Amino acid sequence: MTNQKRPLVAVIGAGNMGTAILKGLKNLNKYDLLVQNPENPRVSKLAGQLGFELVHDNEAVVAKQPQFVILTTPAPVTLDVAKELKKLPASTFVISSAAGVPLHKLNRRITNSIVAAMIPNTPVAVNAGTIGLAMDANVSDKERATVVDFLSQLGQVIEVPEKQLDIIGVVGGCGPAFVDVFMDAMSDAAVAHGMNRQTAYQVIASMVKGSGALALATKQSPSALRDEVTSPAGTTIRGVMALEKHGMRHAVIEAVNKASD
Numbered sequence: 001m002t003n004q005k006r007p008l009v010a011v012i013g014a015g016n017m018g019t020a021i022l023k024g025l026k027n028l029n030k031y032d033l034l035v036q037n038p039e040n041p042r043v044s045k046l047a048g049q050l051g052f053e054l055v056h057d058n059e060a061v062v063a064k065q066p067q068f069v070i071l072t073t074p075a076p077v078t079l080d081v082a083k084e085l086k087k088l089p090a091s092t093f094v095i096s097s098a099a100g101v102p103l104h105k106l107n108r109r110i111t112n113s114i115v116a117a118m119i120p121n122t123p124v125a126v127n128a129g130t131i132g133l134a135m136d137a138n139v140s141d142k143e144r145a146t147v148v149d150f151l152s153q154l155g156q157v158i159e160v161p162e163k164q165l166d167i168i169g170v171v172g173g174c175g176p177a178f179v180d181v182f183m184d185a186m187s188d189a190a191v192a193h194g195m196n197r198q199t200a201y202q203v204i205a206s207m208v209k210g211s212g213a214l215a216l217a218t219k220q221s222p223s224a225l226r227d228e229v230t231s232p233a234g235t236t237i238r239g240v241m242a243l244e245k246h247g248m249r250h251a252v253i254e255a256v257n258k259a260s261d
């Protein structure tokens, strides 16, 4: 049997987003994984769980010549990290997930490699993410396709002009937290009506997953889908009217506005 070498993917910054990406990549079972993070027992434990190699400086990342480098560092340190990746080979793809860090600033520091900016969300951990992606015009079609093909393994990739990454970051990136608040509130109500907590979580998560799948499959607008549920004089319309009365629509719009500030 031949011992074929697997492509190496490096993730710099194994916090919440880095870990979600590592889990999604691990599920694929086709990449070797390298992580750079400051020494931290949490990350050492994660290395054992997910089976990645752990290093603590970017020189070690450069030396190992990964095919893809994913930056999941806090936004304020990402440009400093990028500076240390200058010596990566020209064939390396560096994909930053740092919200609000613009491509031209990354490109100024990573002068050699192909650079992309993305906004993923935590469902990448189960390969069901939503990933906004922007690349400079000078990236070739072939390079662009390589990045899209790679990231598509973690979820749905939506290429957008860079100026739209901020709003994708809110709707797609923060969105799971907003949906989690909704699911948590609905679980409380279900428990108040006598459902046990674990069953409530299962029913509600499955309902949210199915609603998203139906919207994607049918391409119907949310309002058209809602109308299909609201039977005349039925239960749903009473619930929808209560949501309107208590300002759910306004609360959601305000959440997006505040997160965009």
Ligand SMILES: NC(=O)C1=CN([C@@H]2O[C@H](COP(=O)(O)OP(=O)(O)OC[C@H]3O[C@@H](n4cnc5c(N)ncnc54)[C@H](OP(=O)(O)O)[C@@H]3O)[C@@H](O)[C@H]2O)C=CC1
Residues within 6 Å of the ligand: 012, 013, 014, 015, 016, 017, 018, 036, 037, 038, 039, 040, 071, 072, 073, 074, 075, 077, 081, 097, 098, 099, 100, 119, 120, 121, 122, 173, 174
């Ligand atoms: N969380 C999300 O859903 C999303 C996050 N993002 C972006 O991802 C990035 C990370 O966010 P998030 O995971 O939530 O943040 P976390 O704070 O959870 O993770 C940041 C990680 O980076 C590590 N780190 C800090 N400084 C360095 C450094 N110089 N070199 C290498 N690693 C470093 C931290 O290590 P330690 O903890 O040991 O200090 C930590 O493990 C941000 O830029 C954010 O904008 C984008 C979309 C969605």
Ligand SMILES: O=C(O)[C@@H]1CCC=N1
Residues within 6 Å of the ligand: 099, 169, 170, 173, 174
């Ligand atoms: O809360 C944040 O700033 C990051 C960016 C999008 C989701 N999480």
